[in-house]
Amino acid sequence: MWVTGLAMPVMIAVLMIAGSTSVTAADQAAAANAEVKIDNFSFGPQTVTVPVGATVTWTNNDDIPHTVVSTDGVFKSKVRDTDEKFSYTFTKAGTYSYYCSVHPKMTGKVVVQ
Numbered sequence: 001m002w003v004t005g006l007a008m009p010v011m012i013a014v015l016m017i018a019g020s021t022s023v024t025a026a027d028q029a030a031a032a033n034a035e036v037k038i039d040n041f042s043f044g045p046q047t048v049t050v051p052v053g054a055t056v057t058w059t060n061n062d063d064i065p066h067t068v069v070s071t072d073g074v075f076k077s078k079v080r081d082t083d084e085k086f087s088y089t090f091t092k093a094g095t096y097s098y099y100c101s102v103h104p105k106m107t108g109k110v111v112v113q
């Protein structure tokens with residue numbers, strides 16, 4: 001019977017450690033997301049670096065419609081009017097070049113590490 005009495009506090013301690021670890025990981029994932037503003041025919045910042053699993057959100061702050069299209073066909077937004085957003089979650093490491101299909105000289109890059 002003494003084993004039960006000893007095991008319970010140990011189990012509670014292990015559960016508390018496991019719980020606090022998962023909260024920390026979730027906080028880090030949320031903080032890793034990135035924002036890209038589309039303004040005056042350019043993406044800013046032009047290159048963003050994020051960890052695997054991060055979501056990048058583009059917001060069109062221009063008076064003109066733009067798109068966000070991956071050069072390799074990984075993601076493709078619809079035409080985004082003023083103040084409209086597009087988000088994509090990157091699940092694999094790599095370098096993702098993209099451009100605006102309406103104005104192909106507008107280019108940017110997402111580096112996923």
Ligand SMILES: [Cu+2]
Nearest residue numbers: 066100102103
């Ligand atoms: Cu454009």
